[in-house]
Amino acid sequence: MTKQNVTVSDTKTGFNMTISMAVSNSPVFVQKPPAAPGGYISISRKKLLKNLEVNGAQRINSWVDSMRASSPTHIKSTPSSLTEDHSSWMVHHPSALEMFEQIINASKGKQIVMFLDYDGTLSPIVDDPDRAFMSDKMRATVKKLARCFPTAIVSGRCRDKVYSFVKLAELYYAGSHGMDIKGPAKGSKYKKGGQAGILFQPASEFLPMIDEVYKELVEKTKSTPGAKVENNRFCVSVHFRCVEEKKWTDLAQQVRSVLKDYPRLRLSQGRKVLEIRPTIKWDKGKALEFLLESLGYANCTDVFPVYIGDDRTDEDAFKILRDRGQGFGILVSKFPKDTTASYSLQEPSEVMNFLQRLVEWKQLAYRGRTRM
Numbered sequence: 001m002t003k004q005n006v007t008v009s010d011t012k013t014g015f016n017m018t019i020s021m022a023v024s025n026s027p028v029f030v031q032k033p034p035a036a037p038g039g040y041i042s043i044s045r046k047k048l049l050k051n052l053e054v055n056g057a058q059r060i061n062s063w064v065d066s067m068r069a070s071s072p073t074h075i076k077s078t079p080s081s082l083t084e085d086h087s088s089w090m091v092h093h094p095s096a097l098e099m100f101e102q103i104i105n106a107s108k109g110k111q112i113v114m115f116l117d118y119d120g121t122l123s124p125i126v127d128d129p130d131r132a133f134m135s136d137k138m139r140a141t142v143k144k145l146a147r148c149f150p151t152a153i154v155s156g157r158c159r160d161k162v163y164s165f166v167k168l169a170e171l172y173y174a175g176s177h178g179m180d181i182k183g184p185a186k187g188s189k190y191k192k193g194g195q196a197g198i199l200f201q202p203a204s205e206f207l208p209m210i211d212e213v214y215k216e217l218v219e220k221t222k223s224t225p226g227a228k229v230e231n232n233r234f235c236v237s238v239h240f241r242c243v244e245e246k247k248w249t250d251l252a253q254q255v256r257s258v259l260k261d262y263p264r265l266r267l268s269q270g271r272k273v274l275e276i277r278p279t280i281k282w283d284k285g286k287a288l289e290f291l292l293e294s295l296g297y298a299n300c301t302d303v304f305p306v307y308i309g310d311d312r313t314d315e316d317a318f319k320i321l322r323d324r325g326q327g328f329g330i331l332v333s334k335f336p337k338d339t340t341a342s343y344s345l346q347e348p349s350e351v352m353n354f355l356q357r358l359v360e361w362k363q364l365a366y367r368g369r370t371r372m
């Protein structure tokens with residue numbers, strides 16, 4: 001009996017996982033899952049591989065199904081059942097604009113820290129990821145916001161790319177789903193014992209691997225019209241948005257066929273996109289905690305973080321806020337979605353209104369204080 005690494009589909013994180021298991025030359029012994037008592041089950045290597053194949057195919061179908069289900073093009077009309085669903089969802093995730101006073105009251109005496117996702121939050125979703133520009137009005141609002149509160153952009157994009165869209169040197173940027181964090185290029189007034197000139201890249205050892213897998217994905221997917229592979233430095237995005245829907249399964253299979261040779265990479269799903277990233281335990285939630293710590297708010301009770309995002313990957317940050325019992329998350333969505341966020345906003349224009357109100361409230365509070 002020898003120990004051998006076997007790659008299996010990880011049902012939780014979405015793709016491959018390497019496990020070390022005891023392997024004999026004839027049957028393979030796998031520890032029985034806790035729900036089924038009785039020690040060990042014996043299955044043949046052939047059967048194990050077959051199971052893995054079936055799991056892989058199921059996973060591909062579930063990605064594609066979930067991409068279809070979350071695609072607004074599938075919600076063409078608004079039958080009364082959908083309107084009802086939306087109304088009951090709004091009871092649990094009310095509009096952050098309508099709840100503005102309550103939100104401000106909850107933050108009283110605390111330092112608000114703002115975390116903003118980019119795509120679908122500050123910029124509208126468009127077909128070409130290279131043209132997802134934010135408006136000048138939004139930029140001016142975020143600039144004012146950063147004068148009032150420490151502000152960070154947390155994005156799946158490569159940090160340089162998101163910076164080239166936002167163009168504000170006074171912000172913190174966490175690119176590649178938080179795996180590339182940099183403090184403001186301009187001096188920051190928000191330090192509170194923390195450091196401003198930070199650079200944190202927890203996945204730097206993966207750079208050559210990500211580069212290699214990017215090239216392989218470009219090669220593998222070039223036969224699929226509309227497919228686009230984006231190099232986000234510490235992760236890679238494969239875009240489905242401009243691919244005919246009947247080709248989605250094929251494209252997902254192409255991605256999977258490349259990734260099966262990279263057990264140290266995993267897949268997650270965004271808005272008509274599959275994202276490939278290192279298996280390290282790092283995500284937007286961890287980036288949020290890291291940034292709070294860098295700002296000097298690690299163990300403070302007087303901090304009020306607000307995270308606004310539209311994507312599945314933003315859920316990690318919403319969850320951290322829930323678990324810490326500090327601040328809250330705001331999901332940007334026109335449709336009911338499973339989320340840990342407390343509030344909702346429908347689209348980037350509402351995000352801008354919300355940020356604008358925060359700025360006005362802060363300016364009024366400041367004027368009130370200086371008049372006394």
Ligand SMILES: O=P(O)(O)OC[C@H]1O[C@H](O[C@H]2O[C@H](CO)[C@@H](O)[C@H](O)[C@H]2O)[C@H](O)[C@@H](O)[C@@H]1O
Pocket residue numbers: 117118119120124125126127128129132154155156157230232237239240241270271272273275311313
């Ligand atoms: O964390 P984010 O800032 O939200 O980045 C997530 C991904 O956003 C981009 O893709 C999404 O927006 C595109 C432009 O609107 C759209 O075409 C695509 O379908 C969306 O998934 C970006 O291109 C990805 O690299 C990011 O990972």
